[in-house]
Amino acid sequence: MSFITCRGLTFSYSPESRVVINGIDLEIEKGSYTAVLGHNGCGKSTLAKLMCGILLPTGGSVCVGGIDTADAERAYEVRRKCGMVFQNPDNQLVASIVEDDVAFAPENLGLPRGEIRRRVDEALATVDMSGYAKHSANKLSGGQKQRVAIAGVLAMGPECIIFDEATAMLDPTGRQEINAAMKRLNREMGLTVITITHYMSEAVEADRIIVMDHGAVAADGSPREIFSQVEKLKAISLSVPQVTELMYEMELDGFAMPRGILHAMEAADEIEKRAGGGKK
Amino acid sequence: MNASVNALELKNVTVVYGEGTPFCKTALRGVSVCFPEGSTTGIIGHTGSGKSTLASLTNGLLKPTKGEVLLFGEDIWAKPKEMRTVRSKVGLVFQYPEYQLFAETVWDDIAFGPKNIGLDEEEIKNRVRDAAEFCGITREELERSPFELSGGQKRRAAITGIIAMRPKVLVLDEPAAGLDPKGREEILGGLKEYRRQNGTTMLLISHSMEDIARYADRILVIKDGEAFMQGGLNEVFSNAEKLFDAALDVPQITKLFIELKKRGLCGDTDVYTVGYAKKEAERIIGGSGNA
Amino acid sequence: MLKDVTFGQYYPGDSFLHRADARIKIIILIIYLVIALAAQSALAVALSAAFTLYLAVASHIKLRLLLKSVKPLIFVLVFTGIINLFFTAGSGEPLLQWKFITIYREGIRNAVIMLIRLVSLVLGSAVLISYTTNPIDLTDAIESLLSPLKKIKVPVHEFAMMMSIALKFIPTLIEETNKIISAQKARCADFESGNVFRRIKSLVPVLVPLFVSAIRRAEELADAMECRCYRGGEGRTKLKEMKTRPADWIFLLAAAAMCACVIFLNRVPVKEVFEFWKGMF
Structure with a gap:
């Protein structure tokens, strides 16, 4: 079942300015894990904002859980269903104390006190930050701040979370923390996860990759399918994992190497299989 | 160029x-490290390991509590009043340098450093x-305002502002952070x-082992404020194994x-670029007997 | 320089001042200010000083921090002290006369009262509010106390929200300022030499990036808040309930009584009390 549906979606920030999103038709399945790749300025962040109703389409439509985001009456329903975690951990936490920040969304929804408490505790437990409930948000590490931001979205009770380059400002440790959290939200809690990223290693973890270029979808498929098209990715100046590139380069040299190899182990298996065999 | 000359040297710095x-914290502990003239040293380590220090x-910008910092053999703290001369020779590019742009035009911003030198x-x-x-x-x-540029262009303008001082040593803290692969490639x-x-002698702080493998010729690993490993790539x-012990990684291709x-x-396991890896892998497949 | 800012510095703790209802604390602060300013007679001043001392001890805040809150005022304290000491004209014989300096009894008295008053004002508000009240509780309290104004369309919730966000971002912006200063120093910027005009001009490369970044942060935060269904104060609930416990009411009553005492004592000259005391025996 499709959770987010874009139909002929176009968007530009003002009538005179350039078209940022140029006719996108897209369906995101409920409970799926999708990565959106593309270089800076290709429109992927704008697409994310359109999907959670922060921006409204200038042409076409976006439906989230059956609600048209352009329906002003139900704007808050869209936002509640589809949360978003942003890039800069410092600019999305509202309150100084961790639990006050996580409580922000349920407070906005006007939930009773007991329910807010329950949601805050549960959300913090999900991202493994229960021990920090009373801590000052300013003193946490980047990865911890992003986990609090995730908890803040979870407390809203969303069905889908969009991560807009949420790991771009983190160190490798922080990135691992957030990637692990994303996986858990999808696999264990059944949430629809969309992650916008530059990191190929993160995109590889998803079930589906959408490659964007010039405000349109340039490629769409499983990580293996996408990373089989090395030429195409290079043409829109995206990189591929090192072993994928190695296999591709060897293929160019006339070795029959399989495409879409993503992990070092797989590559080792392939090389071992062919060891001593020579060119075919 | 004499390879044995050290452009920069830290001697037993704490x-x-x-x-x-009560909040006293040791950021670096007895670090001794040399940066030979003309080399590029990749500096790796976890957040809080002391890289930025x-x-x-x-x-x-920071005075060592103990030990000496030598620039071409001279202690930079010998004449603290002439620190600006030191700063014109050692260009330091901070993380996200585009956040320091301020002038009305890109030209004026780039000229800021050279003007300050006098x-x-x-x-x-x-x-x-x-x-x-x-x-x-x-x-x-x-001629444009720096604030009208795109993210990648801003970053480039900011680094240009440091390069315009013609430093002998260039220290870059994560110069490609947050950029897409194309932007990374352009900058690095x-x-x-x-x-x-x-x-120019370069110090390149980065979290990306792949980038360090491509752009540096030496590596310094800092762990808990100490020089944990240093040497050629x-x-x-x-x-x-030792890197894994420090909870650091190696490039995927090395893995x-x-x-x-x-x-x-x-x-061999000293393979860390795709180009060299290809040769090695093709050698393995091409016939391991005749190697 | 920026490290010494104590504004909005909350020190978590578990003293009775920490636990007290922030709304009651704000009301007590007002009473307290009245006490400190109204105390005129020696007895009244002594009582007000005793109250300050009691609050300071009850807060369990370390002496070092207490002194830190007074430190920025040293100049003002010395200045007022001197003014009062030398420029109060007394009625009796001067205690000291040397060249143009004349000191009267009243001068000493005024200087001492002024100093006690100033120190009390600063220390008292630091101990009652800044050090012992979580900023969030404080803004909640202000919102709650001012809520009657909502009826006449005063945006009380928005004001409180603005304040709490400002408090949240103070440490971030201080850190950012330090970073920008370092970055410009690395470009050989000079913040230390030259006359006042040059020094102010030298701050432009720091202030412009700081404003640009503050605006960018504000825009991003606005998006993040909208994404989390923020739509103003209407229909909003709170995680934390503000509770006024009996102890808070007693505290308030005690403060009010103290205020009454001070005003009463102002009218009672010390001499007469002594006379009265003597007459008892």
């Missing part, structure tokens, strides 16, 4: 923040023009070319060759 208070030591008008013009040309900033862009490739043309990356070695398919 840095303690807030000494004598080390960066602030190189141009005298150069004359003509020299400033030359330097701004040269630096901009090298970094691929067009004449038209120089450009810096490599700059070093090739000018023989081969020395450090061939010691993958592949560690695995291949385990399976007895090759002897």
Whole structure:
């Protein structure tokens, strides 16, 4: 079942300015894990904002859980269903104390006190930050701040979370923390996860990759399918994992190497299989 | 160029923040490290390991609690009043340097450093023009406000502002952070070319093992405020076990060759670029008997 | 320089001042200010000083921090002290006369009262509010106390929200300022030399990036808040309930009584009390 549906979606920030999103038709399945790749300025962040109703389409439509985001009456329903975690951990936490920040969304929804408490505790437990409930948000590490931001979205009770380059400002440790959290939200809690990223290693973890270029979808498929098209990715100046590139380069040299190899182990298996065999 | 000359040297440096208070913290402990003239040293380590502290030591923004910082053999703290001369020789590019842009035009912003050094008008013009040309900033862009540029262009303009001072040593803290692969390649490739043309000594702080493997020739690993490993790329990356111990990684391609070695398919694990990996892998497949 | 800012510095703790209802604390602060300013007679001043001392001890805040809050005022304290000491004209014989300096009894008295008053004002508000009240509780309290104004369309919730966000971002912006200063120093910027005009001009490369970044942060935060269904104060609930416990009411009553005492004592001259005391025996 499709959770987010874009139909002929176009968007530009003002009538005179350039078209940022140029006719996108897209369906995101409920409970799926999708990565959106593309270089800076290709429109992927704008697409994310359109999907959670922060921006409204200038042409076409976006439906989230059956609600048209352009329906002003139900704007808050869209936002509640589809949360978003942003890039800069410092600019999305509202309150100084961790639990006050996580409580922000349920407070906005006007939930009773007991329910807010329950949601805050549960959300913090999900991202493994229960021990920090009373801590000052300013003193946490980047990865911890992003986990609090995730908890803040979870407390809203969303069905889908969009991560807009949420790991771009983190160190490798922080990135691992957030990637692990994303996986858990999808696999264990059944949430629809969309992650916008530059990191190929993160995109590889998803079930589906959408490659964007010039405000349109340039490629769409499983990580293996996408990373089989090395030429195409290079043409829109995206990189591929090192072993994928190695296999591709060897293929160019006339070795029959399989495409879409993503992990070092797989590559080792392939090389071992062919060891001593020579060119075919 | 004499290879044995050290452009920069830290001698037994210790840095303690807030000494004598309950919040006292040792950021670096007895670090001794050399940066030979003309080399590019990749500096790796976890957040809080002391990398940024080390960066602030190189141009005298921070004074070591103990030990010496030598620039071409001279203690930079010998004459604290002339620290600005040191800063013009050691260009320090902070993380996200685009957040320091302030002037009305890109030109004025790039000229800020050279002006502060006290150069004359003509020299400033030359330097701004040269630096901009090298970094691929067009004449038209120089006239624009820095705030109108795209993210990648802003980053380039900010780095140009440091290059325009013509430093002998260039210290870069994560110069490619947050950029897409194309932006990364432009910045890091450009810096490599700059070093090739000018023989500038570089210190490149990065979290990306792949980038360090591509752009550096030496590595310094900092762990808990100490120099944990240092040496050429081969020395450090061939010691993958020790890196894993420090909870650091090696490039994916090196991982592949560690695995291949385990399976007895090759002897070397000092493979860290795709180009070299291809040769090795093709050798393995092409006939391991005749190697 | 920026490290010494104590504004909005909350020190978590578990003293009775920490636990007290922030709304009651704000009301007590007002009463307290009245006490400190109204105390005129020696007895009244002594009582007000005793109250300050009691609050300071009850807060369990370390002496070092207490002194830190007074430190920025040293100049003002010395200045007022001197003014009062030398420029109060007395009625009786001067205690000291040397060249142009004349000191009267009243001068000493005024200087002492002024100093006690100033120190009390600063220390008292620091201990009652800044050090012992979580900023969030404080803004909640202000919102709650001012809520009657909502009826006449005063945006009380928005004001409180603005304040709490400002408090949240103070440490971030201080850190950012330090970073920008370092970055410009690395470009050989000079913040230390030259006359006042040059120094102010030298701050431009720091202030412009700081404003640009503050605006960018504000825009991003606005998006993040909208994404989390923020739509103003209407229909909003709170995680934390503000509770006024009996102890808070007693505290308030005590403060009010103290205020009454001070005003009463102002009218009672010390001499007469002594006379009265003597007459008892």
